[in-house]
Amino acid sequence: MSSRVRRLCAGFGTSFLAFALTANAQPSPADQFGDLFAAVQEGHVFEDGKTFADAVPRRAPDAIMAEYAAKPPTSPTDLRYFVLDNFTVPGVNDKPLPPLREHIRTLWPQLSRDAVTPPPASSAIALPSPYVVPGGRFREIYYWDSYFTMLGLVADGRDDLVEGMIDDFASLIERFGHIPNGTRTYYLSRSQPPFFALMLDLSKQTDGTVRARRLAALRKEHAYWMAGESCARAAKACERVVRMPDGSVLNRYWDDRDTPRDESFAEDRATAKASARPAAEVYRDLRAGAESGWDFSSRWLSDPQDLATIRTTRVVPVDLNALMWAMEKRIEKGCKQAGDQPCTREFFQRAAARKGAIDRYMWQSRQRRFADWLLDESTPGSVQSSATLFPLFVGMASPAQTTAIAATTRRALLGEGGIRTTILRTGQQWDAPNGWAPLQWVALEGLHRGGQDALAKDVAARWLGTVNCTYLETGKMLEKYDVEERRAGGGGEYPLQDGFGWTNGVTAAILERYPALVPGTTLRTCAPTSGSEQ
Known part of the structure; x- marks a missing residue:
């Protein structure tokens, strides 16, 4: 024997x-x-x-x-x-999978939609050109998702869809004064992180009339975000505008309504019921959290473990203000090209003033990070998050700030499988251990722009490993991932979604930039190795 x-x-x-x-x-x-x-x-x-x-x-x-x-x-x-x-294993990995990049290319037609004219009484909003949806429960176009989806469309030669989606967003601004969270009537009271200016960077359009129309739309979007400027007072806020203690102007997230969200009606009523605050305040903060795209995160909570303590409208976010600076710089450039000197001067001054305010209130040199600003406490927020990388991403961080944030990224934000959203575990989907495709791109692009090429490539390699491991296991591209265990992400108020627009886009863009990082076809290297992220 x-x-x-x-x-x-x-x-x-x-x-x-x-x-x-x-x-x-x-x-x-x-x-x-x-x-x-x-x-x-x-x-x-x-x-x-x-x-x-x-x-x-x-x-x-x-x-x-x-x-x-x-x-x-x-x-x-x-x-x-x-x-x-x-x-x-039958029903799990018994069907051969195409390489990751090839799989993404097959998904674009599945996620593309023709121009839509909604039936009467539908909640859908009409769009003039074809577009790409995220997938799963997200059946309509979404604002900030679309920028990261477009990165992949550019990499895969689908400029037709990129131009069409830009025209869709310009159309929304012309009709509603802003780009709503998504193309449903119940999203019209809020927007999302303003990426339209950066979308224009992806366009290859050279027609002067089209470019003038898009610049006009961009200026109209800026006016939407700045509509509260005239009513904001010292150390006070009005709509989406915050007047800082020294009189400078920054922005916050806000929703024009203070009722439960249609798409999360029961959940919002339950959250408000669990709070000691007036229900209307809680609803407004939940809606503003949805406008942030980070719905939800400890960034917006006074008690990181309790969603009922949400206070989004009392937070001045660093990522939003970095994107507003990027918008102002592009308006300045567009006005200069058009020969509009008054506009050029105005937006040069606006961008300079915003950068000064961000440096004064949000840059924490000892902690080596940009922080959100808390209005009620008049102090920087304590939550460390990957939002600190947005000033690098848009190009407004100084070399010293970039070096400091790179060190913080290595120390606190870099997990084995990519960039952590925050370093807190709360059960909210925009906290640890989750990582999200847009934040990986913001990190690696910001680090690359700042000359931190080795770290940028490391972020890319770790994220590709996570996406590929989960793809080999499930055959799917997912909305979010656990970057500590290299598996599907969790948390939040709805089930994990697959599809998935911005994951496809960022993954394709990374593979286009770093072709040597094409992942292998084995799960043998997928299991986490304790301590390797430091």
């Missing part, structure tokens, strides 16, 4: 011994894989116990068990990766 059979006999008793010695006996999966089989089944790695029993080993069982004995997986995630790397 072989030593392996004796070991299995010891584990399974004399009944197995009698069976194993029968001349025509065929070993079952439990016989062949002993401790590994027990760990998978008792750990419920797969929902149905029959799934692993029907799996087919990809190499000799003795080789699999030797590796398992030499280096046993230390977590459920490690165990699942080990199994998927060594077995073909």
